[in-house]
Amino acid sequence: MLIDVSQILREYGGRINIDCTLDMDDTDFLGETYHFEEPVKVVGSVVNNGETLSLEVSVTAKIGAHCARCAKPVSVIECFDIDESLVKGDEQEQSWDDSGAIVFEGHTFDLSEIVLDEFFMNAAGKYLCREDCKGLCPQCGADLNEGDCGCKTVDPRWEALLDIMNRSEND
Ligand SMILES: [Zn+2]
Ligand SMILES: [Zn+2]
Incomplete structure (x- = not known):
């Protein structure tokens, strides 16, 4: 969604209130597909504070992903x-400058793009089906939440230690 800031660009203290929902497409990030189950809610404002426009919003998103x-x-x-x-710049595409500000071109910025970028910085990749999910057996792939699969798995760190112990026994 493009936000038109032409009204506040020349007006110190000028403010645009933002209260909208964004329709987001499924997005791939680091091998995971994130599905936005509902339109993403964005509430806040963008204010002209002289040198830059200050964007402050709260985002609520319902995400479908995988543990x-x-x-x-x-x-x-x-x-x-x-x-x-x-900050307003001449780049063709919205981007980040060296100071960490977002550079937009013309008199609009793309709110959806910013929300998506920040979502991936904040959230992506950490979801678990439950706090203590035991994961899958590295050997047979069984779901260890449903019980022990019977495979003998040894933590590689222990394996090295057992190795040393075996060797000293044989000495
Ligand atoms: Zn899980
Ligand atoms: Zn197993």
């Missing part, structure tokens, strides 16, 4: 705040 350990589908509500500076 990072056992790959079961999970559905989570993710809430986070965005607090960014926006």
